[in-house]
Amino acid sequence: MTLPSPPALSFKQALLAMLGLSLVLMLSALDQTVIGNALPSIVAQLQGFELYAWVATGYLLASIVTIPIFGRLGDYFGRKPFVLAATVVFTLASLVCALAPSIPVLVLGRGLQGVGGGMLIGTAFACIPELFPDTRQRLRWQILLSALFSVVNALGPGLGGYLTEAFGWRSVFYINLPLGVLALFFAWRYLPWYRPLRRGAIRLDWLGALLIAVVLGSLQLWVEWLGQSSTTASAALGGLCLVALLALVGWERRCPHALLPAALFKAGSVRQLFVLSLLAGAIMFTLLFYLPLLLQGSYGYSPQDAGLLITPLALSITLGAIVNGRVITHLRNPNRVPLAGFAVLALACLGLWWAGLGASFHRLLGLILLAGLGLGFILMNLTVFTQTLAAREFLGIATALTQSLRLVGGLLGTAVMGALVKLLYVVHLRHAFDAIDQGAALAPYLDPQVLLQPGSAHDNGALLALARQALAQGLGTGLLLCAALAAVALWVLMRLPPVALSRAPAPVAPEEQ
Template structure:
């Protein structure tokens, strides 16, 4: 059931991308409006994932997970019935709140159920496999639903999934929590939300308003101030929501740093895939969903094996290879043009999907294994937060590249070629970073520490 919840969250990520061309036509919005349809969700997820992980550890992972599922399902109804762009963005905000509770809750439930590191890595691989299936189903399901109805259908599809999840999970899932969880760090919670919120707002709006506009510069300045105050408060707090000691672990720090770049390259490039096939190659929305399928299908197939490979060879080797493969796939896709036949396109997407599949679950597993089982909700929240911040960076920065290139006279297709190459280069640079760290790392760090204490489980 935890995996099904993650499936629903990831399905929503890619199914929306397939519907963006139809949304643009029916809602009469420009690129900025499309970015907000995606980023309103990503923004709230990024702001609240850390809080969701802390709440899951303290109040019960099952409780927080199922509460998120209720909010996500109801928010999907709001999106489906939205009469305007502003209402749709409001619904996406509510979806983000629900997803911020579901995602760390689902991962923490798995971590509590599998306290042995090697078994936990394999379970996280299965969790990542369901995530990959959700990613894979999104473009095709979105194309079919939009072709048969319109963009509203992609949100209605979440309702039966949410209902099935709730009815099945209530009797099956066992509650677990951290019995030693400290009181909620209210100042830290507020400061973390403000810091991530101001930073992501500036990244989202920077391309449209201009990176030197007073509003954008002000948001970045506020973000720096909030981050500095947050670090100071957390360092002095007896019960911080994000213990800074976690970052003394090289395993934890490097895995989260790499996760930022995974979010940047993966979600930033996926945002533009459907638009590339529709607006550059002239495909229908249904065909664009089919044509983007190789990247998601490859992730669905390869993700379960990533956990097994990481358990056997260590996460650093698997992650370094995965990032390099993903980067090469994106660079290759950057050479696709309007007249490139699909026989010479699909394999580039498949290579990219395999690379990211080898990367995501080992990075997540490494972050969780570097802390005690009692803090698994917090660790999963931090890991998911860094990925979402990377996703915001990807959509915002790559979107700004498109806007800037088009303003300079480049075609939309040429602008997208640049986007895919930048995403690929970012993945390759991150691969070099993890590879160099691999050389310096101790062999004992390749899997992660043994759990220090069992988690209290409540029937």
């Protein structure tokens, strides 16, 4: 027996419900764009450049594990309670980050933020197809959501730079406190609660979640420690990752309540979309967290000026999504839009690599704008395509997994970029100093933190310029890798059959409370 579907929402009800969703999602979106630009100042003050990547990946790793868990819980209980709980967790974790006395405590706070962010992504995004079962109507409301996001995304990097210079980096976390309270009120007051019909006991795949955490955590450590730890330690981490991965695959095939149900991966098109989410996330998070380091460490821009340059990345992602939503339903082959997005993204990454330290402010601005526009043509489509192709019973977990794999890509991308920067910076720096017979003056510059603290005792203009160039060369290799990932995504996307967006999913069978 199925409970009757709730009546269609009026325009006012839909607007207020989407306002509640947008506010809670913007908490996470604002934190991503603000923290990236503040990160160089954070590691400079707390003296923890070796944990630069962990401030990003700690958040991502916690999100990755919690997204599928709460995506599944949302399928069982409805999503509203978890949206509210996630908002509370995220807001309190922001307070922990703001008060952090050291980088390890900040990483812990970021992990707690990741738990809240994972709960949000795993449940809030899946609310949209429940509120708007028709694909075309859903796209129209997602355009509105993107328009609201544009304000926050545009303000994020510039706001982060301004707050960091004017009030210190801790203010970028304090700002989440009033926003969290506002988001909590609107979500509690206006977001409908659809409770799916349940039969029997609810069982969750906790072992699967633990194995996912072990696989990703050991893989991240292996990448970051590669070449910097003993061969035995590297081999142990690699072996642990492989064993956990094999155990995860075997367990998920046998588990009757698998976190990653095998039936979800049977459709080849859905698997391809998951791969594309992984690649898009690797490129996006690498740019978000390492472009500020390039601009501040290599180009010497202040946090505020770097924020002005990073702003177009976030703004044009939203702009691209808005343009995308207007045209994609009118195309016979909607796949052409993300194809164009990955092509533009590859060109932008190549341009940033090719520009060199002589690039003007306006050239950098244009290239970053181009990268964001490409991502705007990609991200929303991957979610909508997955929601269109996934079976109705897997809608929540499929949506959550799309977002989760984007974060997996981000975790791996930022970890690889961090390892490349630490390794190649030293290699290029030694070569440059040896070339001018300044090997004896090398030691103070081995830590890239010196580039984020102008006016220090080691602020020798000529040597500092060599260090900036070395950092730019290391980061440039990462940009080339991003361009290569975009090329791989183009190849995968060209093999994806055209996705028909005219199908409206079967109505949800909920009760509204």
